[in-house]
Amino acid sequence: VGGWSGDQSRLLRPGDRPAMKVQWLFLPMTWLLAPLSAIRRLSWRIHHPATIAPWDVSWFRSTLRLVTGHARTTVAPASSIATRTPCPPGGVVDGFTSPGWEPVRAAFEANFAEGLELGAQLCVYKDGRAVVDLVGRSSKCEPADYDSETLQCIYSSGKVIEGVVVSMLVDRGLISFEDKIAAHWPEFGQHGKGDVTVAQLLRHEGGLACLATPGHADEAAHDLTVTMATVQDREALARLLASASRVPGWEKERVYNAVARGWVLSALVERVDGRSLGAFIRDEINAVLGVQVHAGVPLTEQQRARAPKMAPLELPGGDFTMEVLVKPALAGTGCPVFAAIIAVLASPGCAFERVMGCCKWITTQDGQSSPAVGNSPEGRGLEISSAGMHSNARSLARVCAAMATDGSVDGARLLSSREACAAATSEHVAKMDVGLGFVSHLSPAGMADWGRLRGSTVDSARQEADCQGFHGWGGWGGSTCVWDPERGVALAYVPTAMGPYIVGGPRTYRIMAAVQQCLSSL
Numbered sequence: 001v002g003g004w005s006g007d008q009s010r011l012l013r014p015g016d017r018p019a020m021k022v023q024w025l026f027l028p029m030t031w032l033l034a035p036l037s038a039i040r041r042l043s044w045r046i047h048h049p050a051t052i053a054p055w056d057v058s059w060f061r062s063t064l065r066l067v068t069g070h071a072r073t074t075v076a077p078a079s080s081i082a083t084r085t086p087c088p089p090g091g092v093v094d095g096f097t098s099p100g101w102e103p104v105r106a107a108f109e110a111n112f113a114e115g116l117e118l119g120a121q122l123c124v125y126k127d128g129r130a131v132v133d134l135v136g137r138s139s140k141c142e143p144a145d146y147d148s149e150t151l152q153c154i155y156s157s158g159k160v161i162e163g164v165v166v167s168m169l170v171d172r173g174l175i176s177f178e179d180k181i182a183a184h185w186p187e188f189g190q191h192g193k194g195d196v197t198v199a200q201l202l203r204h205e206g207g208l209a210c211l212a213t214p215g216h217a218d219e220a221a222h223d224l225t226v227t228m229a230t231v232q233d234r235e236a237l238a239r240l241l242a243s244a245s246r247v248p249g250w251e252k253e254r255v256y257n258a259v260a261r262g263w264v265l266s267a268l269v270e271r272v273d274g275r276s277l278g279a280f281i282r283d284e285i286n287a288v289l290g291v292q293v294h295a296g297v298p299l300t301e302q303q304r305a306r307a308p309k310m311a312p313l314e315l316p317g318g319d320f321t322m323e324v325l326v327k328p329a330l331a332g333t334g335c336p337v338f339a340a341i342i343a344v345l346a347s348p349g350c351a352f353e354r355v356m357g358c359c360k361w362i363t364t365q366d367g368q369s370s371p372a373v374g375n376s377p378e379g380r381g382l383e384i385s386s387a388g389m390h391s392n393a394r395s396l397a398r399v400c401a402a403m404a405t406d407g408s409v410d411g412a413r414l415l416s417s418r419e420a421c422a423a424a425t426s427e428h429v430a431k432m433d434v435g436l437g438f439v440s441h442l443s444p445a446g447m448a449d450w451g452r453l454r455g456s457t458v459d460s461a462r463q464e465a466d467c468q469g470f471h472g473w474g475g476w477g478g479s480t481c482v483w484d485p486e487r488g489v490a491l492a493y494v495p496t497a498m499g500p501y502i503v504g505g506p507r508t509y510r511i512m513a514a515v516q517q518c519l520s521s522l
Contacts, residue, residue: 070096073105075136078113084324085115086316087497088139095134095148100518104132107514111507112136118497119146119311120507121393124515125401125490126522128409133394141496150309151292151390152494153374155475156258158389160482161293162265163202163424163445164399164414165280171407171420174272177202177444181264185271187238188264190214191245201257201264202446203429207246208264209255209355214245220354226263228361231382234276238267247354254442255351256435259359262295262386278383289402289412291395296383310390312375313477315498325500338500340456344437352435362387363476371477371498387476393492396481400472400490404483418485425449425471425485436502447471450482457502459509466512467504474503480512487519 077089091112097105104124111117119141124132135148169175175184177199182189188196191214193206200206216222224244230237241264247255266277273280278295286293292308301307315321328334329342345352356363362384365372373379374388382388402408403424407415415421428441428449438455440448451468454460470491472482477498483490491512499505 070094073109075109075112077115078110081114084320086320086324087115087118089113089115091117091136091138091141092143093134093136096130096132097134098131100522101131103514103517104511105134107510108134108136110510112138116497116499116507117495118314119150120493120495120497121148121150122493122511123148123393123397123491125397125404125409127488128401128405130394130397130401145309146311146496147309148394149292149392150311151294151297151392152311152496153313153371153380154389154391154396154479154481154494155374155387155477156473157396157475157479157481157492157494158262158295158385158387158391159446160396160472161281161285161295161389161391161399162262162277162385163443163447164285164403165269165277166198166202166265167403167420167424167445168284168414169269169272170423171415175268177423181268185238185242185268187242188267190242192251193244193246196246198268199444201261201268202444203431203442204254204257204261204433204435204446205252205431207248207250207253207255208260209250209257209351209435210247211241211244211260211358212247214243217245218248220357223354223357225357226260226359228378228382231263231384234267234270234383237263238270241267250351254431254433254435254440256355256433257386258352258355258435259362259384259387260355262384266295266383266385276383277385285399285414286395288414289395289398289409291391291398293389293391293395293399295385295389297380297390299377299381302377302380310380311496313371313496313498315369315371315477316500321500337457337459340437341500341502344457355435391494393494396492396494397490400481400483400492404485404488404490422485428452438502443471446473448473453503459504462509463504466509466516468516470512474508478505478507480508489515489519491515 073093075091075093081089093109108122117136118138120136122132122134123130133148137143137146170177175198179198181196181198181201182194196206196208201208211224213222213224224240230240269277269280281293281295325334325338329339362373363369380390398409402414403421406418407413407421424445425443425447428443430439430441432439437457438453441452442448450470450472451464453463469484469486470482474480479494481492493508493511499507
C-alpha cells in the first residue's frame with residue numbers, strides 16, 4: 001500500500017504504518033490522489049532539483065509522461081548520412097515538449113540521428129515557463145552517467161553569468177557599468193589601467209585581454225603567466241592582475257578576453273560585494289533560483305556521496321578532424337567558415353594566441369587543444385568563470401528566463417524590474433574583434449546581439465536568420481546561452497561532443513531555426 005504519511009512530508013512505502021489508525025479510512029482517497037500529487041511534485045523538480053524522493057519518479061514516471069508531455073524517443077541513424085561522423089549516429093532522447101514546440105524536439109533529435117552528438121541537453125523557456133526540457137544520449141553515453149541534472153563545462157557561456165552578476169550589482173546600486181575599475185580597486189589602476197571601465201572589461205576592450213609585463217608590453221614572450229596554484233590563491237592572483245600592463249595598440253581595440261576577464265571581474269566583485277564571483281553566484285543565483293551554476297566546485301563537494309554528476313567533454317578524434325574538417329577546408333572544398341577560422345588562428349601575430357598565452361594549460365595538453373583541465377577534478381575546482389564554469393541546460397535557461405522577463409521566474413527574483421534587465425541587452429557597441437575575426441555588437445554587460453555577428457569566421461547568414469532577437473553568448477565546443485527579451489524566450493544548449501566553430505555551427509543553427517519557427521506560429 002502507499003499513501004501520504006501523517007506529516008505530509010513523504011510517501012508511505014510498503015510496510016509503513018500511519019501514525020494514527022484513523023488515517024486508514026482515508027487510504028482509498030490517497031491512492032487516487034497520490035499520482036496527481038506526484039505529478040505536481042515532479043513538475044516542480046524541473047526547476048527545483050533534489051526536492052523529490054527517488055521512488056516518486058519510479059512510481060509515476062509513465063503517468064507524468066502521459067499527462068505533461070514527457071516522452072522517450074529512440075532516434076534511429078539518419079538514412080542519408082556522411083560516411084564519417086564525429087559521434088555514433090542515433091541515440092535516445094528523454095524529456096518534455098509543450099504543444100507547439102515539437103519542431104524543437106525534432107531538431108534536437110536530428111543532431112543525434114546525424115551522428116553530431118554524444119550527450120546533450122536543451123532547455124527553452126517562454127514567458128517564464130519551461131516549454132522544452134530535453135536530454136539526449138548516443139550509444140556511447142550511459143543513462144547512469146548523463147541526465148538533465150548532469151553538470152559539464154560550459155567554457156565561455158559562463159561569460160553570460162558574469163554579465164548577469166554585474167547587472168545584479170548595478171541594479172543594487174553597488175556599481176555602475178561606466179565606473180572605472182580602479183575606483184573600486186585602486187591597485188588595479190597601475191601601468192595605464194586607471195581609465196578602464198567595467199563596461200570595457202565586459203566588452204573585451206581596454207587592452208586587458210592578456211597580462212603584459214610593464215616595460216615589455218609589446219613583447220608577447222614576456223607576458224605574465226597564471227598557474228593553477230595562482231588561481232587557488234585569490235589575493236596572489238589579484239596582485240598579479242593589478243601588476244600587469246595593457247598591450248600597446250589594444251587600448252581602443254576589441255580583443256576577445258577569453259580567460260583573464262573573469263579573474264579581473266571576480267576580484268572587482270569581491271571588493272564591491274565582499275564575496276568572490278563564485279561565492280556570489282552560489283548565494284545570489286543558485287540559492288535564489290534553485291539552480292546549479294558553479295565557478296569552481298571544491299574537491300570536497302565533488303567527493304560527496306550525493307554530489308551532482310559531472311560529464312566530460314570530448315573533442316572529435318584527430319583523424320576525423322584532419323580528414324573531414326581540416327584538409328577539405330585548406331583545399332577550398334570544405335566549410336568556408338572553418339577555413340576562415342584556421343586562417344585567423346594561424347595568422348602571424350595571432351591576437352588570440354597571445355591572449356591564451358597566460359594560461360594555455362586551460363585548453364591545451366601536449367601542445368594540442370584539449371578539454372582535459374575542465375574535465376579533471378582539479379580543474380573543476382578552480383574559479384575560472386570566463387572559461388571554466390560548470391552547469392546544465394536547465395539551470396542556464398532558468399537564469400536567462402529571469403533576464404528575458406522582469407528579472408524573476410516562478411516568483412524568485414534576480415533583478416528588480418524589466419528595465420534593470422533591459423540595461424544588460426541595450427546600448428550595443430559594434431566593433432571588429434581582432435581576436436575572433438568577426439564584428440560583434442556588445443552591450444555594457446558584455447551580451448552580444450546574437451543575430452548580428454558578422455564576419456568570415458561565423459556563418460553570418462545563419463546568425464541573422466536563426467538567431468535574430470536573441471542576446472547572450474556561447475562557449476568553446478558549442479554551448480549556447482541566450483534570451484530574447486522582446487518575446488520572453490530563453491534558451492540553453494550544452495553538448496558534450498565539442499564542435500569546431502567559434503560560435504554557432506550546424507547543431508545550434510538547426511535548433512535556433514526550429515525555435516524561430518515555433519515562435520512565428522504562436
